[in-house]
Amino acid sequence: MKHKLNKLTLAMASSLFLVACGGSDKNGPMVIDDLVINEVIPLEDRSTPINLEEAVEHINLTEQALYYVDVPADSATLTVSFATGLANKELGDPDVYVRYEAEPSAGESGEFDCVSYNGPNWSETCILDNAKAGRYYILVDAYDQGDGVGVSDGTLWASTSLFPTGKACDIPVNLRAQEMTEEELSAACDVLANTKVIFDEVLNAGIAPEFQMPVEGDLNEYTGFNIFANLTNHKAWMGYLFDSDNESGIYYETEPTEFYHNSEVNTFNAIEWSGGRDVIRSLAHEYVHALDGRYNKEGAYRADMGWWSEGLAEYIGTYYQQPYQRFETSVWSNTKYTLAEIFDQHNNGGTPSPYDWGQLAVAFLLEKHPSDVTTMLTHMRAGEWDELKALLNTFATNYEAEFVDYYTNETRAQYEASAIELPLNSYLKAEGRGGWLYSVDVAEGDTDITIATTGGSGNVTLMASKDSVPHWSYTEYADCDTYNDGNSGNEETCTFTNVTPGTYYALVDSGFSGADIVDMYITACSGVDCAVEVPAQKPLREITKPQLPVSVPLPEPGTIGGCELATAYYDRTSIPATGFSVTNPTDVPVNLYWISTDGEANFANKYATLVAGEVYSEDFWSQGDRMMITDATNNCLGVAVLNNENNEFTISEELVADVVELGPPTIGSCDLLVPYERTNASAANFSVTNTTDTPVTLHWVSDETGQMSLGSDYGTLLNGDSYSADYWVAGDRMALVDSNQQCLGVIDLRATDNGFVIDDSLFE
Template sequence: MRTSRPRHRRGWLAAPLALALALGLAPMASAGTANAASPPRPTGAAPTDAGTGSGSADAHVRRSPLPVSERAPLPSSREELRRDYDRPDDARSRVAPSMRASAAAPCAVGDFTSRTGSALVQQIRASTTDCVNTLFSLAGSDAAQAFREAQMTSVAYGLRDDAATYDGTNRTGTAQLVLYLRAGYYVQWNHPATVGAYGPGLRTAIRAGLDTFFANGRSGNVSDANGEVLAEAVTLIDSAEENARYLYVVKRLLTGYDSSYDSSWWMLNAVNNVYTVLFRGHQVPEFVSTVSADPSVLDTLYAFASGRRSLLGTDRGYLVSNAGRELGRFLQHTALRSKTRPLVRGLLDLSAITGPTAALWVGVAEMTDHYDKAECAYYGTCDLQRRLAAEVLPITFTCGSTIRVRAQQMTSAQLDWACASMRNQDAYFHSVAADTGPVANDRNTTIEVVVFDSSADYQTYGGPMFGIDTNNGGMYLEGDPAAAGNQARFIAYEAEWLRPTFEIWNLNHEYTHYLDGRFNLYGDFTANIATPTIWWIEGFAEYVSYSYRELTYGAAITEAGKKTYSLRTLFDTTYNHDTNRVYRWGYLAVRYMLQSHRGDVTTLLGHYRAGNWNAARTLLTGTIGSRYDTDWYAWLGACAAGNCGGTTNPPANECTGGDVRTLGRNCQRSNLQATTGNLSYLYLQVPAGTARLTITSSGGTGDADLYYSPSGWATTTSYTHRSVTSGNGETITIDNPAPGYHYVSLHARQAFSGVTVKSEY
């Protein structure tokens, strides 16, 4: 995900953290021997002896974010999945089995807009939850007909009548009634003029419905069957802004939780949803006055967090850390501080900044830092961001002139691997983007890569340290690229579920965001998305990540067979659309355009690089529009059948010139070879004003390392830059190289042949 600043979207609460090339071209004269025609500037002929040839190789975790600026009702369960950008597709998905995405249930909006009173209630009860979920997206006359106050009042009284005989299951469609009411509040919030105001009549009805449900003893059954209904009902408390009236439900669930809940995802979700009621209750005046009059909920939160610390470090630890956060959030109210402060201090004393209790300590410390910073000495949380950085990110590693890694825990080999992966990606990116250098006024000359040790660590520390939402698979923070001293960075984490294989989740995706923002997109992120560009921003990041690593994007190819979207529709994609459209379909659209209409992409990037967003939009919606639809759908069908075409990798020309050692602008020398311990020498002349010189090696057999010198033949003992990873995929990047001759060599750590060296500037 790419953003210029932390993004807290309405309704993003207590979400789980789910469970984120060298270009090769060929050889020349015999390596390790001096040729008669030496370059004009070397201090001497290429040495005939390369030396020894031994060349050394230098959770489901959920957290509530900081307060949002608007108090909108929560979206549907399926809608909440939209925040899960950049996540892996695996069994760690937050969706409970009964709510997992499936084939769309038959659902006609007219079934709801054409009915009133008891007929409407019966229609809702007879529908599926999947069907009712789709109503969260209603607008216009449909929204008004479905959710005007009279309709909502009928459904609320329908819930009352149903709840009176509720048997602890969803046999009579109780969950659908609750979900319909949630949808109504959500749509009315977003379209108040269309739906109309909600008044005291609905409030009386919704209280009757919720009172009856929570008074029914079966609403406390510990089971999946009840948990699904209960979890939605708890969220409805907040949707209806009845946070104060149902504080007893909050206390009941927190006090009643025990190990019997642990076998039911839905019961755990019901408990966790009480934090939504608390988190958003602070924006309801009646809630604050009610807690001030009876602050016993604070004692309940403290008892839960302190008494269940053994859950920390398990897949249920989020229940404890969220309790601590919501206790700490009450520090914002002066009247409650004398009660809250010692309880908060007590939780800090019972936990630590690192280790198994870190999620609790950090969550509570973040609240003190946000709401009661002046008393930091009392809490022991002064200078929180610096302390966290010192404790959690002790490793700093420089990959070269443009990349710095800060890590929680990485070995030297892992650091080398990550650096090589990003450095080598540079050449691939530039070959696809075909850029001529950074866009105007972009000073993001370096990128800081922050790597946490696991997804849980990212959840625990990412927000407090960098002010980001961590309900995602990583985030790139561009800042203002024109501002002096601005530091571009992305925050990522090791994919612990892949161990013992080491992988930084979404490393190449997020690094593409940095390169794309620097070389393709003028201005900051806000300017970049002034018109719909997300299809490119996320689709291109997916495309480069997968194609550079030569991986098949199976999930996207499966989507291709469905032919869900026209190309024209995808040009309108925003972050409000689901992740499937943003990422998989973005990838498909970008891949198709690069492979089939490269000229259009070149024109488009010309507009993007100049910041001419309106011209780019006209090109996409007018000039291109639907003109490629027939070919697009044919390509999707072929792709789904296994023939997507080759990924875009514009071939470089072979360098010209009689001296086979000479490189040039955007060309390559192929079939290079050398025996163990020897070198293959190359050189090139760079003109004045060159912003960046990139040298890459790839292909062939054996193990060749790449060396560079700006002043004479590059050897293993005379160089300024080198790339010495295992294999032949090496990259060296020189920013602002001096005009004149530059020297490159391939050193045979093991005998190599068929290797290509490419120069780009």
Template sequence: MRKLFGRRSLSALLPLALACSIGAGLPPQPAAARTGAPVSAAHAAAGGGKHTGPPPLAQSTTAETGHIGKGRSKVSELPPLAAGTGAFRKKKTAAAAAACDVDDFTSRSGSALVKLIQASTTDCVNTLFNVTGDDAYKAFREAQMTTVAYALRDGSASYPGDSSTGMPQLVLYLRAGYYVHWHHPDTVGTYGTALRTAIRSGLDAFFASPHSRDITDANGETLAEAVTLIDSAEENARYLSIVKRLLADYDSSWNASPWMLNAVNNVYTVTFRGHQLPEFLTAVEADPSVLDSLYGFASSHLALLGTDQSYLTSNAGRELARFLQHSTLRTQVRPLAVRLLKQSAITGTTAPLWVGMAEMTDSYDKANCSSYDTCDLQSRLASAVLTVTYPCGSGITVKAQQMTSGELSSSCTSLRDQGAYFHNVVRDSGPVANDHNSTIEVVVFDSSTDYRTYAGAMYGIDTNNGGMYLEGDPAADGNQPRFIAYEAEWLRPDFRIWNLNHEYTHYLDGRFDMAGDFNAGVTTPTVWWIEGFAEYVSYSYRGVPYPEAMTEAGRDTYALSTLFDTTYSDDTTRIYQWGYLAARYMIENHRADVDTVLGHYRSGDWQAARTYLTSTVGTRYDNDWHRWLAGCAAGDCGGAAVDECTGGDTRELGRNCRRSDQSATTGNHAYLYLYVPAGTTRLRISTSGGTGDADLYYSDQGWPSTTSYTRRATGAGNSHTLTISNPPAGAHYISLYAVSGFSGATVSTSY
């Protein structure tokens, strides 16, 4: 599984779902772009002895945490962020990163260090989560951390409720220190009583500051990070009063401030991770009023369910029920959990609360399931939620929450036709040895919200992603592989199952290319192929441009030889966009090498494949790769549909060719056409590149317009694709409608 988390605080799109019910402690959350997946990990030894609690979070303080998938678990990227959500702090730019020099921090101490931190940007301080070696010691040894913790104390006395005095930077620096110390304890050295005294004084002073109660984004930035710092410093037990305070103080006025929402949501980090600390349990046993606070918040804010702040209520219920894991607290938790379950339902707007709590009762108090009415939870969820079962043929069965007959038919056609395309690309000779996964179950939830609500409880997976394929043990009798996906509700009224073809490629690839189960397949770095090839098939099969990958090609970030080392611990851009580029380059330019590598993958000789990639291929193609990337960035990656069409009429398209430099003024059209021969099974029409905003219209009856057309692909920008199955022989007509004036667009066709 990938272990990917963003660093600084994200908004409510990635609420803290906290569905993990196993493991000795959460790992640190390293840098990443958009998704996260938890893993269980034993506590690591540190310089001064053994850690007693979970490692500190990296910069993301609201990354969703979920279950761990079993078997071959391949996850996909999240959908685009919904309007009004996403990171509300600007992303770090290359210029900002370049202007931030770690030597400035490692060469200072005392007041000079404090002044530098306060004068730095939070983007700059973010980079310090990555320091290693001697820099880690110089920046974050106990004396340095103690100095900064006392600066937090001193600054809190006159805290103005905003960042003007550098308070967010101080808190973030301390969080970075705990994070780096966890990963490199021997390098950084012991954290002992001196730092614990200092950090307590700093947090005490901050939370005592009157302006720490301001309901503003300006205060929320520091407050949200300070709440996470409680957990980083393993002071979860000491600051239960702050957990209760924020839960009690929240009201609808907080909803206007993303940072304040972040702050209240981060209290669930304190409770969730506190279970790993013995003193936390002792504190709750001595004063269990935090249980009443969690219950009171959920019960008082049921109206949030179904809104953008739904996660606040569902997380409160989930975290209350998580205390069922402690036998000393069950008598207090049970009646509260029963009441909340009765105030919610397995479906509808209250489902996130019911399912989250039911999942905890199933994990920690299953013997008493009848008390909660949560017995046979997975079966009950499947019956209540996945009401549609549709056999596609070819061993494919769709189980859906809600799909029309037309949607089922078109989705099944896409999957069935993809099989032939896949086999044509990989040139396999049948399933790998001992792979009995002859059928696939395709689970489709009605939206990303439904996916996050139900999939973790039903299938034991992380849901902070765009879908997941679970292979299981392909050699085991009765094993049922499945992939779990959802409708892309942000594309409605158009229907699309997000990552449908990507996930199906994982199934096909696992059956015909990758011996054994998922764990066997990642004993050496194979992610460049696993995810890159799934992206390649998904985009090339559908004839869809991949503008994000083309943008990355222009950055020329990685050598091809470097990408063969990609693992799931790398960031999503490297895994997906760069994986796509590497797979495409190798398939379309060095087919013999791909055949050799796949031969080793199919026999399970992972080391032979690894040796071939790193030694025989090695850096041989790196120079040509960089040249190819430059061409890709300019719109010419080689392969199909890259040559200009040759017909004398500049409007005429053809088989696997393009017409560049299309343009039209606002409200007008650019027109093109092509002739398709009889027996054509699939026609793809794609637009990409240029400036402005062009929508794509198609007809097989005459020139299409915005009111008369057979098919259309609309939306911001010029990247659109239409796929027409079994087009009639003869003339086909295409128009690009200028929503706003566009120029430099390219139209390509393939069949």
């Protein structure tokens, strides 16, 4: 039998061998009876070194591979990623294991400090907190799916600079940030700690079946928060690290009872939406998801519980003790939804919204039927989903009338009772989402009063009335309503003269509940032309652009870059690319095509052909979009990258200097009637035009047999007729036949340049 020996055993065996034989045999392993002693190769000699911040590209594997990276100093984080390459090939199914100062091993019984265990063709990312100085070993387990391929064109990268700051909160949360100070990290920890307090207050010991006890078997003791510097960085890194197009913040819960369990939030400083003002997107909302998964639900995320997950996160995390938004939901649309429709919204395309009507349903159950919520949570914690579904069906039947009364009457009463006292000659800060109601008491002796909002991000409307609460949905008009003033922003004012004692109610209504109001103040003062001094506005933060491990450098804003930019990219956002235009002052016609985020130009959908003096301009494009400029035969000339600075692009003479005008493509001979390979690329602008007096019929040529498919034709073209279609792909072949089904020639389609013309030469 063979034994795998450690270094001590090997040393002892070597001594015995030398005593017995008086020397050593360098021609093979040492043998004592049936004991074979193999040479032990040091770990570093079995590993490939990589450098921090330097990507290793084009990795192809069919078995496990071991790497190591040296971290020279203690760091807040160490990020290790194994991602799809720029060629955007199918990655395969790798898994990544990382271990400090020791060799990691794979699988459920493996030894590691971090594991990323996603499915096929998903990038893998490990983030270690409080990374100590030293050597980290990285095992890439190239799972072979039976095709003998394993991993194709992977990119391995390790970094301590992606999240250079971090903090372990007093609650089990680790923050990792691109651009946050210690003070800002502490403030974020405070928000999350308060969220846990509220979570325990709402789902208290009288409601939670096992108060503050995790679901049995849940291993997600800690939640990591990856906080990107801005939306642009969030979008780019979410695409690169997590294969996600999310741009609003997201919580990932990975199989909480498995060895590869993970609880992680990805969010960002939403300065693009707040005009440069700091606001971490949905910090409390996303943490409620983590708490919900830890304490309320067995297993990972469930689509059929989306109404509960998002509704609870809105109720606790976004609008806690702010009933205005629930009242808004109840009156905003003429369409009202039943409990049955809310519980089944996952089967109806996400309608109604789990954020709005889900919050209403959660609020109704928690406030009106807490004991039923206890029963719900009992089923959810045990993973008894069929029993839960039956229970929800009972709620939908028994509580519908009560639910209608709740959202029709009680939400209004809650809103009207939610007024925050605003003393005269003072200010309050208003931040968050939705709307806020204030009360201003006026005493004897006050003649004029002014209520105003000022500063900050967003676009609010101010409404105010004496002795009654205003709302846009009420039949009674407000005494003051700035909606029709047409103001853009937050500089809104309501002034009342010759006032009498009483209470004035002021509603500040956000124009869009999905965006945060940041650094805004509401003031109230008495006297003619009065004003209240408020704190100075906080400094604005500039947008930093992402620098991905592998990417083609971007051109200067407003300039057209090279065709190497026609590759996979991750920084496309939903932010409008203002002022986008392409002008062609040259005599060479050019075509414009959008490049999808996987790096493919969609030649089947041309946005414009620009001849001399023409301009293309549309306002539906977004920052990060890429536009390919081609010649008439769709050869790439350059790529325009839309941005947040300058989107006015001009075709230069230099760009088109090498364009050669070509005639139409030629029709091949019937020798092409042989088997061939089709591709997945579209055959752009395919057309066949007959300019002769001889009718010609079109038949597809089978790629497998090379024979004409005479059982069906794609049309018989007379003089002047044309055939075109956009479903053909490059590589397809089309036979041209006469009335006797005799082959005249064969068209061989390409990715571009597919405008074929039949002339008399075909019959020669």
